[in-house]
Amino acid sequence: MSFAIIETGGKQYKVFPSKILEIEKINAEVGKVLKFKNVLLLNDDKNTEVGSPIIEGASVEAKLLENVKDRTILVFHKKRRKHSRKKNGHRQRHSKIQITKILSKDGKLLAGGEMAVPKTKVKKEEIKTKDKKESEKKTVAKKILKK
Numbered sequence: 001m002s003f004a005i006i007e008t009g010g011k012q013y014k015v016f017p018s019k020i021l022e023i024e025k026i027n028a029e030v031g032k033v034l035k036f037k038n039v040l041l042l043n044d045d046k047n048t049e050v051g052s053p054i055i056e057g058a059s060v061e062a063k064l065l066e067n068v069k070d071r072t073i074l075v076f077h078k079k080r081r082k083h084s085r086k087k088n089g090h091r092q093r094h095s096k097i098q099i100t101k102i103l104s105k106d107g108k109l110l111a112g113g114e115m116a117v118p119k120t121k122v123k124k125e126e127i128k129t130k131d132k133k134e135s136e137k138k139t140v141a142k143k144i145l146k147k
Helices: 119-146
Strands: 003-008 011-015 020-024 033-036 039-043 048-050 059-069 073-079 084-090 093-103 109-112
Touching: 011 020, 020 059
Parallel strands: none
Antiparallel strands: 003 011, 003 039, 020 093, 033 059, 039 048, 059 093, 073 084, 093 109
């Protein structure tokens, strides 16, 4: 499975197609395609390419899903024996993105292209169908035993 390590907002993220990330806020419209040029590492099934510090020409494309706020963090300052207190709250802004493509330094598509269905949804559907089949087998077995 192909993946890349990118840097944005002073942090590094391991990304692969269809992965949804929450990163530092990006000023762009919802639904726009973003291109990340700071690719630190590219890996496909055959080889791994490490940048020094980045890989020139490589990029990762992502779609901006929404801009959200994190939960409230309370900031409380107190000076003891002085009856001095200060309480503030803070909500950090984030952007949710979904990775669509990973492009190598030649411009060749390593992974992605079409939007893949997230794996968790596929697994849940398969589990439900398997459970139905097993429950049908159990009911058939119970009917045979009753006769």
